Amino acid sequence: MDRIVITGGRPLKGCVRIGGAKNAALPIMASCLLGGGDCVIGNVPRVRDVATMNALLSLLGVSVRMEGTQLILNASAVTQTAAPYELVKTMRASVLVLGPLLARFGEAEVSLPGGCAIGTRPVNLHLKGLAALGADIRLEYGYIRARAPRLRGGCIDFDLPTVTGTENLMMAACLAKGTTVIRNAAREPEIVDLARFLTKRGARIYGAGTDTITIEGVERLHGAEHRVIPDRIEAGTYLMAGAITGGEVHVRECEALHLGTVLSKLREVGVEIREEPQAVTAVGPRRLQAVEVKTLAYPGFPTDLQAQIMAVMCLANGTSVVTETIFDARFLHVPELQRMGACIEVESASAVIRGVASLTGAPVMASDLRASAGLVLAGLAAQGQTEISRVYHLDRGYEQLEEKLSSLGGDVRRVAGAA
Ligand code: EPU
Numbered sequence: 001m002d003r004i005v006i007t008g009g010r011p012l013k014g015c016v017r018i019g020g021a022k023n024a025a026l027p028i029m030a031s032c033l034l035g036g037g038d039c040v041i042g043n044v045p046r047v048r049d050v051a052t053m054n055a056l057l058s059l060l061g062v063s064v065r066m067e068g069t070q071l072i073l074n075a076s077a078v079t080q081t082a083a084p085y086e087l088v089k090t091m092r093a094s095v096l097v098l099g100p101l102l103a104r105f106g107e108a109e110v111s112l113p114g115g116c117a118i119g120t121r122p123v124n125l126h127l128k129g130l131a132a133l134g135a136d137i138r139l140e141y142g143y144i145r146a147r148a149p150r151l152r153g154g155c156i157d158f159d160l161p162t163v164t165g166t167e168n169l170m171m172a173a174c175l176a177k178g179t180t181v182i183r184n185a186a187r188e189p190e191i192v193d194l195a196r197f198l199t200k201r202g203a204r205i206y207g208a209g210t211d212t213i214t215i216e217g218v219e220r221l222h223g224a225e226h227r228v229i230p231d232r233i234e235a236g237t238y239l240m241a242g243a244i245t246g247g248e249v250h251v252r253e254c255e256a257l258h259l260g261t262v263l264s265k266l267r268e269v270g271v272e273i274r275e276e277p278q279a280v281t282a283v284g285p286r287r288l289q290a291v292e293v294k295t296l297a298y299p300g301f302p303t304d305l306q307a308q309i310m311a312v313m314c315l316a317n318g319t320s321v322v323t324e325t326i327f328d329a330r331f332l333h334v335p336e337l338q339r340m341g342a343c344i345e346v347e348s349a350s351a352v353i354r355g356v357a358s359l360t361g362a363p364v365m366a367s368d369l370r371a372s373a374g375l376v377l378a379g380l381a382a383q384g385q386t387e388i389s390r391v392y393h394l395d396r397g398y399e400q401l402e403e404k405l406s407s408l409g410g411d412v413r414r415v416a417g418a419a
Helices: 022-034 050-061 092-105 124-133 165-174 189-200 231-243 256-268 303-313 334-339 371-379 403-408
Strands: 003-007 012-017 040-044 061-066 071-072 107-111 135-140 145-146 155-157 181-182 205-208 212-216 224-227 250-253 272-276 279-283 292-293 319-323 343-347 351-353 363-365 387-388 411-415
Touching: 003 279, 003 371, 012 403, 022 040, 022 050, 022 071, 022 092, 022 165, 022 189, 050 071, 050 092, 061 107, 061 224, 061 411, 071 343, 092 107, 092 124, 092 145, 092 165, 092 250, 107 256, 124 135, 124 145, 124 155, 124 165, 135 351, 165 181, 165 205, 189 205, 189 212, 189 224, 231 279, 231 303, 231 371, 256 279, 303 334, 303 351, 303 371, 334 343, 334 371, 371 387, 371 403, 403 411
Parallel strands: 012 250, 040 224, 155 181, 292 319, 363 387
Antiparallel strands: 003 387, 003 411, 040 071, 061 071, 107 145, 135 145, 181 212, 205 212, 250 279, 272 279, 319 351, 343 351
């Protein structure tokens, strides 16, 4: 297993290009299953989750061609409607094939994902929504088995806004007979991007980006071309790398509009933020200031940047409180940050962080994608060497992490082999 070794204490300076959003690319890729024709998808990040989705789509009979960051998918000759445990357990987003397979082929079998490092993460709302569209859903032998000769439009009132749940239902409803209304829908930019792509394919979707989405079912979808939006979480991570090291990082080819709450929080921390439409610069202050952060559904502060802002807060002047409201166990980075000298106490859903003057490098273990990114940020600012094991978590969602950080002046190396 590879490790990442960081020698900290260097201010990061320079410019970094942001890739396409993993969490927009994955549902767009799954949505190719809704019809035939070439789906030409540009700005696809070369990360492991994309490779896993490609493997799953190939297994189902989709033709998959990846050339650089362009992906051409064609689902004209799908032969399978079952997503096996071996793939689903490595990536929960595999559940995104459920809605499209069921809507187009009248049946789907998707393994229940199983355990997760950030919380219980059930898929009950996806299933309740599909049942409201007339599907017969059974949980048997660790699999979700869904059947419906033809889905019919219906009303779905989500108990809470779920991102992939909204995406699954929006995709399924595209081919249902009649009109579907999704209330309390998630409003993330990734949902808007998926709706744009589906609309290019002939779907009729209104209200994506608001909490009520209306979908008028159509008979079929055709191929289309699309460019995935920039990854707002990757952009936020690099801006925080600039902030925590007291450097100056310019992220380009990002979408400043999608980073509203993150940028205002960074300003509160004392970071100088300069915004342009497709670029943002963060200039770290001499001393960071403590703040309160609460993760919320979009447009609130994203849970996917919680570990990273916590790392920043470890070095802030004063006491910060970071409250996680989306997932029930997303604090696995805390004991690792403590090993680097951070002063953090967790009280149920909140972490109270007393800022320290410096962190020290240590061997630490990544537990999930974003927790690992938090450890990378801490390592960049810490005195001495930090060695992060279980790097495969980072590879799931960060493209060329070491190369990008090195280009900004960070001392970051990947070491192959067992820890
Ligand atoms: N929930 C339920 N039942 C459901 C679905 C969700 O109770 O059927 C709960 C979850 O347990 C959680 C809350 O609803 O407490 C919100 O979860 P959501 O469904 O919105 O999360 P998700 O769709 O599984 C996506 C991202 C995550 C991101 C969350 C929240 C993708 C592929 N994944 O997950 O991204 O953290 O939304 O914004 O889009 C990551 O990229 O590292 C990552 C984990």
